[in-house]
């Protein structure tokens with residue numbers, strides 16, 4: 484099955500105060516941690532970033548920007564932008580602000596995928612709609628949502644076949660592994 488890894492890094496990081504993709508844990512930038520987590524299950528990994536930071540990423544990586552008409556309108560745009568330019572059967576999505584994410588847990592997620600429209604992670608009632616696998620058949624539905632100014636991933640997911648998988652089934656440390664950083668104080 485043809486699989487593309489997607490690292491979402493096109494947010495504004497307003498709460499964090501500086502671009503989260505370039506924050507680091509043990510000397511490694513968050514975006515590299517995310518890239519590593521998805522790379523072993525993917526034929527190719529694409530980062531979707533803001534235009535002003537394109538030159539700041541590892542130049543060996545494949546970095547694109549959001550579709551022009553929807554730049555910065557949220558994670559759904561990043562996912563759509565990759566689907567539009569890189570055809571594959573499924574897309575393994577991770578955000579760039581989860582510094583404890585790792586390839587073991589992403590392997591378990593991929594092993595649990597059963598051709599759903601979307602398979603996404605939930606940890607004890609906290610939903611992570613962008614730690615997920617999206618099938619390519621969702622492309623047109625996402626595009627329609629964006630055209631209607633419907634940018635909320637959770638709202639869009641209400642209308643499609645999503646299966647939520649409990650993070651504790653994927654790892655013993657789900658609370659840590661799926662923790663995302665919104666402010667610098669959360670480390």
Ligand SMILES: Nc1nc2c(ncn2[C@@H]2O[C@H](COP(=O)(O)OP(=O)(O)OP(=O)(O)O)[C@@H](O)[C@H]2O)c(=O)[nH]1
Nearest residue numbers: 491492493494495496497498555556557561578579
């Ligand atoms: N490609 C793309 N990624 C996005 C966009 N908005 C958010 N993301 C990514 O989605 C993930 C979650 O983003 P949030 O933390 O909700 O938003 P943020 O803009 O980064 O941060 P705030 O400004 O504090 O809300 C991060 O990996 C972001 O980089 C967008 O418009 N385009």
